[in-house]
Each structure stands twice: as structure tokens, then as C-alpha cells.
Amino acid sequence: MEMKLASIGVVLALIALAGYREARSQVHKTCDGFDLVDKSGNIRKPVGYRDHYQILGTFTVLDAIPMASGSERGAEIHYTYASPGTAEYYRKTGQFPDGAVLVKEVFGSDHGPLTTGDAHWASGTKQWFVMIKDAKGRFPQNPLWSDGWGWALFKPDSPDKQIATGFAKDCQGCHIPASSTDWVYVQGYPVLSSK
Amino acid sequence: MEMKLASIGVVLALIALAGYREARSQVHKTCDGFDLVDKSGNIRKPVGYRDHYQILGTFTVLDAIPMASGSERGAEIHYTYASPGTAEYYRKTGQFPDGAVLVKEVFGSDHGPLTTGDAHWASGTKQWFVMIKDAKGRFPQNPLWSDGWGWALFKPDSPDKQIATGFAKDCQGCHIPASSTDWVYVQGYPVLSSK
Numbered sequence: 526m527e528m529k530l531a532s533i534g535v536v537l538a539l540i541a542l543a544g545y546r547e548a549r550s551q552v553h554k555t556c557d558g559f560d561l562v563d564k565s566g567n568i569r570k571p572v573g574y575r576d577h578y579q580i581l582g583t584f585t586v587l588d589a590i591p592m593a594s595g596s597e598r599g600a601e602i603h604y605t606y607a608s609p610g611t612a613e614y615y616r617k618t619g620q621f622p623d624g625a626v627l628v629k630e631v632f633g634s635d636h637g638p639l640t641t642g643d644a645h646w647a648s649g650t651k652q653w654f655v656m657i658k659d660a661k662g663r664f665p666q667n668p669l670w671s672d673g674w675g676w677a678l679f680k681p682d683s684p685d686k687q688i689a690t691g692f693a694k695d696c697q698g699c700h701i702p703a704s705s706t707d708w709v710y711v712q713g714y715p716v717l718s719s720k
Numbered sequence: 721m722e723m724k725l726a727s728i729g730v731v732l733a734l735i736a737l738a739g740y741r742e743a744r745s746q747v748h749k750t751c752d753g754f755d756l757v758d759k760s761g762n763i764r765k766p767v768g769y770r771d772h773y774q775i776l777g778t779f780t781v782l783d784a785i786p787m788a789s790g791s792e793r794g795a796e797i798h799y800t801y802a803s804p805g806t807a808e809y810y811r812k813t814g815q816f817p818d819g820a821v822l823v824k825e826v827f828g829s830d831h832g833p834l835t836t837g838d839a840h841w842a843s844g845t846k847q848w849f850v851m852i853k854d855a856k857g858r859f860p861q862n863p864l865w866s867d868g869w870g871w872a873l874f875k876p877d878s879p880d881k882q883i884a885t886g887f888a889k890d891c892q893g894c895h896i897p898a899s900s901t902d903w904v905y906v907q908g909y910p911v912l913s914s915k
Binding site for chain 2: 573575576579580582583584585586587588589590598601602603604606612613632635639640641642643644645646647648650698699700701702710712713715716719720
């Protein structure tokens, strides 16, 4: 009888600990960008980033050069989200952690005279860029893994289909001015310097 | 001996469960804005909102009317953060939950010709507005609690000191155009309509 009680107690303890550890691992798991990458280096867009990632900052681009051919010039608003823990790590080390995921969601915009002035705000997703930090050079044969990151592009007509073919062709041109800050436009992201 | 083992097992189970429940309650506790309010309705600015709250969206205001007297007109970028769970609740119900906290951080801006066009980004906090949803009319005598919200204002020279004196005087004027959407400029916040 007593041995049964002891066994029940130990089993309860193990079940409770397992539940606790699972809850913790779910929190930590969201930081691991390589959950989004298959063995060949193909990148998936993370699900639920608007709810579960952290904003780094936004850029409002007036008279933006359209990325889709045939589009007219107009204002775009770029929101950059990072996987949980990325900003905290960057503030401590000045670097993006291996596995960090950045999502840049490019919106069109609306604007109007609101009470504080001529206001511009996001309206309608045009495309998403995804970058995953790779400090280990995991995919040397894949043209979308270069210079310490994996690079990806998705468009709304097929939002789960990665369509970039190579870093040099699809990504490098726009990011070259930021190459000295690990290819990221960190000047627009206040949370990378202070909480 | 066996009874001791049973007791140890049960104690272990209770400790593990307590740890698990504490971890869960820390997650949920961050949603309760009334932790930031004293018995008279005085509002504190939340700590760590850039890391722990969720972005709703940003407004870029060109040629903004300066809120600080003596300032020159210039572009401002407004970031609005919400306490965890606020956006999910709003998507399901079309309402802000009781206790929801909104922080609008008003930045100055820098700008320059980046690769995509004439880009504007946040630089230097000018002030913070805080709103806390109050569905119960908790502070009928306090002039900063009105129309379903508590209202607060903080400035960088004394960032923890709430300095608004009344909703009608300090808040209502700028928010009137949004009165039909519970006083919030929801059109600029994509996550309120889809994940």
C-alpha cells in the first residue's frame, strides 16, 4: 500500500515536471529559426509573427520604388518583426543570435490629415522578406544563404511560396548600404539600443 | 520508510505544480492594466513595453504639429503597443478587453534616401501616451478616466511622472475623430483585423 502511494507520488511529480518543462520549451522554441528551414536550406515564413514576434521598428518610404513590376510609385510602410529574444540578445552583445528570424512586412499605405498632421499608415501587405541568422555557414551550396543569413521572399498571391532565387540577384542590392551592420538597417530600430 | 517515500513524492509533485502555475500566471499577469493603477486612478507607465507588449501599428506624421510648445514642426513617428492578448481579443470580439493597456510612443524622426526611396524612421522619444481600458467606470470622480478609458501622458524629462490633468483638456481634442471606434485610430493597426 505504502509503496503504491510512493509510486503515485513520484509519477505525479514527473507528470507535473514534464508539463512545466514543456511550457518553458514552447517559449524558447519560438526563438529557433531553424525550425523554419528544411535540410536543403529552404525557408518557410513563420506563422503568427504579428502576435508572437516583437517589432524592431518601421520605415516609411515616400515615393517608394515599387518592387512589383508594373506597380506605380507610392508610399510604403515596412514593419520589421524579430523572433522573441532577438532584441534582448542584440542589446547585450551587439549581434544577432544564431537562429534569429527577422520578418519585414512591406505594406502599401493610406494617408490623410489627422489631428496631428499629414498621417501615413499601413494598408495591404505587398510582400514579406524573411532573414534567418546563420552564424555557422550551414548551407554553403545554397545561393539564398550568404553573408551570415538565409534570405527569403514571399508575395501575397502565394504567401507560403518562397520565390527568391539567390541573395546576389534578389537581396544584396537593397541591403548593401547596411552591410557594415550585419546587413540590417539597425538605425531604424529603437529597441536594439534600449528597452 | 515507504510513507516517507510517499510524502517525498507528493511534496515533489506539489513543488513542480507550483512552479508550473507560477510560470503560467506570469504570462497572464502582463495583460492586467490595473496593476498599473492606484486606488485613486493614478496611472503608471508600464516597464518593458518594447519587449513585452505587441505592436499594433505606427503612424508617420509629416509636418507634425509639435506637442511640446516652442518646438518646430517636423515629422513624427507614433508607435502604438498593446498589452499581450489585446489584439487577439479585439479580433474575436471587435472590442478592447477590460484592463487592456495601449502605449503610444511618439518619436521624432530621421530620414534619408535609402535604396527603396525617401525613408523616414524613428529617432528619439518625445513623449508617451498611455490608455487603460475601463469597461466598468471605476473612477467616476477622476477627470483622467472618461469614455471607457483611463488616459495618461509622460515626457522624457521626467519619464515616470504622469502630467495630464484631464481627459477633456489634454486628450479629447486629438482623439475625437476616433470616437466611433472607441477613441482608437484602429485603421492604422493591421493586427486588429488579421494575424
